Amino acid sequence: MDEFQEILQDFLVESFELVEKLDEDLVELENNPEDLELLNGIFRVAHTVKGASSFLNFDVLTHLTHHMEDVLNKARHGDLILTPDIMDVVLESIDLMKALLETIRDTSADAGIDVAACVSRLDKISGGDGEVVAPAAVEAVVAPEPVVEEVVATTPAEDEPDYDSMSPDDLEAEIEKLLQERQSEDKAKREAKIAAGEEVLAAPPEPTEEPAAAKPEPTPEPTPAPAPVAQAPAPKAEVKHDDPKAAAPAKRTPAAVEQTIRVDVKRLDHLMNLIGELVLAKNRLIKINDDVEERYEGEEFLEELNQVVSIVSLVTTDLQIAVMKTRMLPIGKVFNKFPRMIRDLSRELNKKIDLELGGEDTELDKSIVEEIGDPLVHIIRNSCDHGVETPEERLAQGKEETGTIGLKAYNEGNQIVIQIDDDGKGLDTQMLKNKSLEKGLITEKEADSMSDKEAFGLIFKPGFSTAAAVTSVSGRGVGMDVVKTNIEKLNGMIDIESEIGVGTSMKLKIPLTLAIIQALLVGVQEEYYAIPLASVLETVRISKDEIYTVEGRSVMRLRDEVLSLVHIGDIFEVERILDANEHAYVVVLGLGTSKLGLIVDTLVGQEEIVIKSLGDYLKGIEGIAGATIRGDGGVTLIVDVVALMSMARDVKSTPMGGESSAVAISNEKTKASDYTVMIVDDSKTDRTIMRKALEPMGMTLVEACDGQEALNILKAGDHNFDAMLVDIEMPRMDGYTLATEIKKYNKYKNLPLIAVTSRTGKSDRMRGVESGMIEYITKPYSADYLSSVVQRNVNFKSEFL
Amino acid sequence: MSDKLKNIINKQGEQQNRDLNQLDDIVQLVGFVIGEEEYAIPILAIQEIIKPFSWTRVPQVPPYVLGVFNLRGAVIPLLDLRLKFGLPSKKQSDETRFIVMRHGDDVAGFVIDRLTMAIRLKKTDIGPPPDTVNGDDTIIDGVGKQEDKIITILKVNKLLERDF
Numbered sequence: 001m002d003e004f005q006e007i008l009q010d011f012l013v014e015s016f017e018l019v020e021k022l023d024e025d026l027v028e029l030e031n032n033p034e035d036l037e038l039l040n041g042i043f044r045v046a047h048t049v050k051g052a053s054s055f056l057n058f059d060v061l062t063h064l065t066h067h068m069e070d071v072l073n074k075a076r077h078g079d080l081i082l083t084p085d086i087m088d089v090v091l092e093s094i095d096l097m098k099a100l101l102e103t104i105r106d107t108s109a110d111a112g113i114d115v116a117a118c119v120s121r122l123d124k125i126s127g128g129d130g131e132v133v134a135p136a137a138v139e140a141v142v143a144p145e146p147v148v149e150e151v152v153a154t155t156p157a158e159d160e161p162d163y164d165s166m167s168p169d170d171l172e173a174e175i176e177k178l179l180q181e182r183q184s185e186d187k188a189k190r191e192a193k194i195a196a197g198e199e200v201l202a203a204p205p206e207p208t209e210e211p212a213a214a215k216p217e218p219t220p221e222p223t224p225a226p227a228p229v230a231q232a233p234a235p236k237a238e239v240k241h242d243d244p245k246a247a248a249p250a251k252r253t254p255a256a257v258e259q260t261i262r263v264d265v266k267r268l269d270h271l272m273n274l275i276g277e278l279v280l281a282k283n284r285l286i287k288i289n290d291d292v293e294e295r296y297e298g299e300e301f302l303e304e305l306n307q308v309v310s311i312v313s314l315v316t317t318d319l320q321i322a323v324m325k326t327r328m329l330p331i332g333k334v335f336n337k338f339p340r341m342i343r344d345l346s347r348e349l350n351k352k353i354d355l356e357l358g359g360e361d362t363e364l365d366k367s368i369v370e371e372i373g374d375p376l377v378h379i380i381r382n383s384c385d386h387g388v389e390t391p392e393e394r395l396a397q398g399k400e401e402t403g404t405i406g407l408k409a410y411n412e413g414n415q416i417v418i419q420i421d422d423d424g425k426g427l428d429t430q431m432l433k434n435k436s437l438e439k440g441l442i443t444e445k446e447a448d449s450m451s452d453k454e455a456f457g458l459i460f461k462p463g464f465s466t467a468a469a470v471t472s473v474s475g476r477g478v479g480m481d482v483v484k485t486n487i488e489k490l491n492g493m494i495d496i497e498s499e500i501g502v503g504t505s506m507k508l509k510i511p512l513t514l515a516i517i518q519a520l521l522v523g524v525q526e527e528y529y530a531i532p533l534a535s536v537l538e539t540v541r542i543s544k545d546e547i548y549t550v551e552g553r554s555v556m557r558l559r560d561e562v563l564s565l566v567h568i569g570d571i572f573e574v575e576r577i578l579d580a581n582e583h584a585y586v587v588v589l590g591l592g593t594s595k596l597g598l599i600v601d602t603l604v605g606q607e608e609i610v611i612k613s614l615g616d617y618l619k620g621i622e623g624i625a626g627a628t629i630r631g632d633g634g635v636t637l638i639v640d641v642v643a644l645m646s647m648a649r650d651v652k653s654t655p656m657g658g659e660s661s662a663v664a665i666s667n668e669k670t671k672a673s674d675y676t677v678m679i680v681d682d683s684k685t686d687r688t689i690m691r692k693a694l695e696p697m698g699m700t701l702v703e704a705c706d707g708q709e710a711l712n713i714l715k716a717g718d719h720n721f722d723a724m725l726v727d728i729e730m731p732r733m734d735g736y737t738l739a740t741e742i743k744k745y746n747k748y749k750n751l752p753l754i755a756v757t758s759r760t761g762k763s764d765r766m767r768g769v770e771s772g773m774i775e776y777i778t779k780p781y782s783a784d785y786l787s788s789v790v791q792r793n794v795n796f797k798s799e800f801l
Numbered sequence: 802m803s804d805k806l807k808n809i810i811n812k813q814g815e816q817q818n819r820d821l822n823q824l825d826d827i828v829q830l831v832g833f834v835i836g837e838e839e840y841a842i843p844i845l846a847i848q849e850i851i852k853p854f855s856w857t858r859v860p861q862v863p864p865y866v867l868g869v870f871n872l873r874g875a876v877i878p879l880l881d882l883r884l885k886f887g888l889p890s891k892k893q894s895d896e897t898r899f900i901v902m903r904h905g906d907d908v909a910g911f912v913i914d915r916l917t918m919a920i921r922l923k924k925t926d927i928g929p930p931p932d933t934v935n936g937d938d939t940i941i942d943g944v945g946k947q948e949d950k951i952i953t954i955l956k957v958n959k960l961l962e963r964d965f
Contacts, residue, residue: 571860612875613876614859614878615876616907616963617878618859618878618963624859627857627876717892
């Protein structure tokens, strides 16, 4: 009973959510009847509600949704145009569906609403070829309802006081007793129902037969009565009961120690967001600490600062884990509903199927647990219907009569794996391809070049179905599409292995949490990217000549393997401004069995990052999973390893470095002021002297007072410099460093750098040459000499003099 | 005393009513310049106007999508209106600003050359967009007439619509 209630709760929450969205979508659809995407979405809702209600035995609801589904399916395939008249009926059926759901919420049964009229109208629309169910049966269900309603309305109030006076222990015993009663009744009822078929529902349910439990979660501890959660329409809807003892929940249990409290999920989400911000702030603090350490090395306060920073970072990490844990739920909550489902399905399909559960204690983030239920239902239905064979077939093949479906969950690194195995007939790739061709989902050419894995993936295509007939279990070709969409929404992956005659094994790999991950930060040129650490196997430093080219692709030898390589810059269209280094780093990415080496310029380090979405405007950019905000406040993009791997296949490697396409800066000079020279010196006097020496020629002069400023001016690109006069001794960045930095840029390779300095030593000159200076003027100098050196280096045309 | 108060409150009420009445036929806009033209958008669509700062390039987008930037913890796309309007790109100057616009849940930053001013226009002074650009696809909402010039009023929802 307990189990049933839990499932019912989930079902209600989910259905209300779905129906709420449905209204919006339908209205939108009326304006936009051609929108297939929208229609598919609506159809899926009807399908999901139908699926869940059928195994919860809400026959009226199933009946209704099945017919809705028929109509929508027709519309989806273009056999039916949704005119406003038809829309009216569809909307009416949705209203009915809502009413039914509300009745279920209040009474745990879906009686009391007449759907026959609506169903027949739906039938008429779909051409009357839907399942014909005698409306009489439905009406029969309607009749007994008022009795139940009445009982519900009157009893609880009368008997409440009696309940309050009970001691917690008595209460517990009562609940226990009631539960047992209910369980046996339920069992009897189910058996009776199986025997009598549909008729049982028509029989007036005696008050005691009403499937209900007093408390949504009849746990032994006398926790305070479950407060109805405000914003969710259904979750804790108290199920009214005729039995006086069970009717009133343990409302005012005296002196009970509060061990659990119910917290609104919104608050937890908010808390999680705040933690995200805190993690970002922590990263920033650590960065600042590093900077301060560098600048004030050896100062006493540093140690204190260090301590504070490390405490803050420690506490933040703990806090993050703690909050994450509050959101964790055992996956058993989802698994619970499957034994019942398998039972019902195996009867319906006349098969013998056992379910083996494992790893129910594995914990997952609440949001994931919520999302995972739906896909699992579809996968398991699929396994039952298409996977496991009938007992006769199994015996004929020498298998045991009873098929087994295994459902287990376990942790694997940063991921959780949910594995669904069956020992059925397996997936036949040839058959999958043929079916897809038949339905026009793929082309001949695609089919020929498909690997087995890719062929297995066909079952996730919308509209794909191998079933010959549409049954109430499956065959419409939506289920597996739902699976894929939902798993992808969770950043998860689906891995299928299958052998004909032996069975199929499906692995859903889902990240533990969605918000915060460990990432490896890499640099390429002047950009940074974050790669989820879970996909990084190792990093290697290589030199250029270790890279070989095979059939236009770069590869390298990694121990005994050949690893194909791709440059991150080729994938993300990074402009090559900086000259490539002699050495590079290879980040070895692993995804399932495939591996890829990603060439990057630098490795920055490992960091905890908070995943942020790029928003609607930029969603769906291939290869980018999201963005994060770094310690310095900048935005770094997160690499989508799955997409990157598939992109890498299409990227042709461009040779690294090699031909440096130095942009010719030599624009045609038509007047003296077209020549631009930068003067870099920290002394105002020196700058003025140089300016005085060069001004007579009429050149444009730009001044900078240290290397850093000069570099910034150069990068800004406002001027095309023809030469630079550089002092050596400068604060922030000296002349040698400046020259080295400038020479890193391809387009400044040929920019003449002229050192103007009072350093006259031979070693100073040598260093100047090494860092890329082409002339060396020692102070003091004559104005004429300076001017002539500059003229020579910029190829100053004599006619301007 | 209380009478006095009442009087004042009444007066304020009247004032507000009058203001509201006036507001009905007045549109408040913020004007800005891109290239040679002056454009305007409704003031209520503007979340904030900020000085330019650094952003991160995003691959595989049209050139006018410069990238994303960090607005107090939110990652927001940055679009260059010059490039979007087919003008050559220009170096950012002291007058360059990012206008952060919002329409429903969509937010984006737009690079503009220079702000002009806040404009109050009577509704009657706003004409429909020229016939040549009429249609659903145009991002022009209307043309505002001022004494000496006309201002193109843009549709914020169109600007924030992804068109690639």
